[in-house]
Amino acid sequence: MMNDAELERWFETHATALVLYARQWLDRSGAEDAVQEAFVRLLLQPTPPRQVKAWLYRAVRNEAITQWRSSRSRERRERQAALPETLFEYDATTGGDVEALTTAIAKLPPAQREILVLRVWGELTLAEVSELIEMPVSTVFQNYRTAIGTMRKRMEEPCQKKTH
Secondary structure (H helix, E strand, O other), X not given: OOOXXXXXXXXXXXXXXHHHHHOOOOOHHHHHHHHHHHHHHHHOOOOOOOOHHHHHHHHHHHHHHHHHHHOHHHHHHHHHHOOOOOOOOOOOXXXXXXXXXXXXXXXXXXXXXXXXXXXXXXXXXXXHHHHHHOOOHHHHHHHHHHHHHHHHHHHHOOOOOOOO
């Protein structure tokens, strides 16, 4: 049986990054549901997986993709009709332009966006990302490098003023 203190520690350590990761496919509520489902599945394991962090990311990824596939057409209509949601909560201590960061990340190709989130906010190694998304490490590295370069360029672009 799973140790409650260990489960709580894993949740406190990984839940926020897992929600952000699931947001690649789902809205905030759906992402939180996917993370909750992953932790319920972890709790039901007779023994902890050998690599808990990687196991959690795989479980969240599978659940998020399953949810996304089942609600694809509904979400597509909502995205077309609504303003984009931000991926990050505003935190005055971090500074920076949260909206610009969210927009820049949203414009990345899906593979680059997923790899960037896993590396930066999920704190996974390139090898862990490679295993999780079933892509060669060299390809993961190239996508990560390209995403970082694109983000740097987009975040350095000056705001364009509207002229009437």
